[in-house]
Amino acid sequence: MRVSVVVPMKDERENARPLYERVRGVLDGSRTGPWEIIFVDDGSTDGTFAELEKLAATDERVKVVRLRRNFGQSAATQAGLDAACGETIITMDGDLQNDPADIPLLLAKLQEGYDAVLGQRHQRQDQLLVRKIPSLIANALIRQVLGVPFKDFGCTLRAVRREVFAGMVLYGEMHRFITALIVQQGAHVTQIPVRHHRRTAGTSKYNLTRTIRVLLDLMTVKFQGSFQTRPMHLFGGMGMICVLAGIISVLASAVMKYTTGPGMTQNPLFLLGAVAGLIGVQFVSLGLMGEVLTRVYYESQGKRPYVIRECRNLDLPPSSQASQRRAA
Numbered sequence: 542m543r544v545s546v547v548v549p550m551k552d553e554r555e556n557a558r559p560l561y562e563r564v565r566g567v568l569d570g571s572r573t574g575p576w577e578i579i580f581v582d583d584g585s586t587d588g589t590f591a592e593l594e595k596l597a598a599t600d601e602r603v604k605v606v607r608l609r610r611n612f613g614q615s616a617a618t619q620a621g622l623d624a625a626c627g628e629t630i631i632t633m634d635g636d637l638q639n640d641p642a643d644i645p646l647l648l649a650k651l652q653e654g655y656d657a658v659l660g661q662r663h664q665r666q667d668q669l670l671v672r673k674i675p676s677l678i679a680n681a682l683i684r685q686v687l688g689v690p691f692k693d694f695g696c697t698l699r700a701v702r703r704e705v706f707a708g709m710v711l712y713g714e715m716h717r718f719i720t721a722l723i724v725q726q727g728a729h730v731t732q733i734p735v736r737h738h739r740r741t742a743g744t745s746k747y748n749l750t751r752t753i754r755v756l757l758d759l760m761t762v763k764f765q766g767s768f769q770t771r772p773m774h775l776f777g778g779m780g781m782i783c784v785l786a787g788i789i790s791v792l793a794s795a796v797m798k799y800t801t802g803p804g805m806t807q808n809p810l811f812l813l814g815a816v817a818g819l820i821g822v823q824f825v826s827l828g829l830m831g832e833v834l835t836r837v838y839y840e841s842q843g844k845r846p847y848v849i850r851e852c853r854n855l856d857l858p859p860s861s862q863a864s865q866r867r868a869a
Contacts, residue, residue, distance in 0.1 A: 543574035544648070545627030549581045549617035550635035554589045555742035561596050561603065563641040571645045579604040580635070581621045584611030615716040622706050630701050632719075639698040640736040647700035647733070656705050656728035659691060659720055660698035660735035679755050686763055687721050691732050694720045698735050717755060718762045725766040772831030780824030783817045790814030 546564055550557065561578065568576045582590045582605065590607050597603045606620050618632065629651065633639040643660065650658040683694050695717065705728050715722070724730055768775040791814035794805045805811045 543627055544568065544576040544629050544631060545625035546576065546578040546631040546633065546644075547581070547618065547621035547625055548578065548633055548635045549583055549614050549621060550585065550589055550593075551583045551611060551614075551617075552585045552587045552589060553635040553742075554585070554587045554592050556635055556637050557589060557592045558596065560635060560637055560641070561600075563637075564644070565600070565602075567641045567644055571648075573645070573648060577602045577604055577625075577627065579606060579621045579624050581605075581617040581624075582607040583614070583617035584608055613714060615711040615714050618716050618719075619711040622711075625703070628703055630703055630706060631699070632701070633698045636740050637742070638738050638740055639696075640738060643698060643735040644700070646735070647698070650731065650733055651700050651702070654729065655731050657699060657701040657723050657730045659693075659730065659732040660696040661691070661693040661732045662696050662737040663734040665737045682756075683718075683721065683759060686759055687724075687766065689721050689724050691720060691730075693732065694718070696735065696737075714758055715762070718758060721762055721766070725762075770835055772835060773828035776824045776828030776831060780821040780826075780828065783821030783824060785821075787814040787817030787821060790817060 546568075548560065553560075557580070561580075564578055580593045580596075580603065582593060590605070593603070593605045593607075597605050604624060606624050608617060608620060621632075622630065629648065631644055631647065633641070639660070647658045647660065680692060680694050683689065684691070697716075699719070701723065705723055705726065708726065709719075709722055711719070720730075764772075764775070790810045794808040794811040794814065797803070797808060797810070798805050
């Protein structure tokens, strides 16, 4: 299988058939080779699954995964990735705002040696206050915090080599950070402009409450990317800063006692120093526990804190061979 197109869907009955027909027309008319499209029904209640069943009955290249309930876009995307057999995986939304005509452009760019080609929505057709402005703020924040030099992290249209997804597991609402997770794995990534259309059927599942969740998930991604294998560097560093601040505060209160200031017990700097010292000890203890949990996580499951792309004149370690078998 050359190409697998993964499409998570939630209540998109009216968009299912038009999307399939557009994808079929593009891929049949290009030189991509064998392809499949995997629809993941994420607990739809509007008859989406019945429509997908009809498509699967008429075309064996249509694969349908139906989840028991609405698990969220991340879980639905992961289900589609697990079911995919293609060497190259295309992800896209099921609302027809992504244009299947851009798939050949992504694949052509991928052949230039990239591991992943991401879409950047050109002339985005969304509401200004509800979608565009929060997206601009979120994209700027992600670039600053994660140091990932791309402009659009919310575009779901992307082409990715299968091995890039092999060691990645999406949970919670991490589908928003697939781009960042790909970059953190050391993949060779680029981004190109793609078309974006206004939604013509169905209803958007996006609302402003997701902005807060993006901020929380951003902290998780930052921690996983920078401190997952060395939590002591984060919590221990914070703890040492607090301890140092506490020592300075206590010393300042002692100096003030013997000069013109109040007694130590009456000086708020003394209380501040004591509290800062306790917080510092707690942070250091949290870092130590994190180090222990990290070692238990990797050693008990035989995991390795790295991913090998390929070797020359050297056999891959057994753990990497297992990962490659899962990717095959």
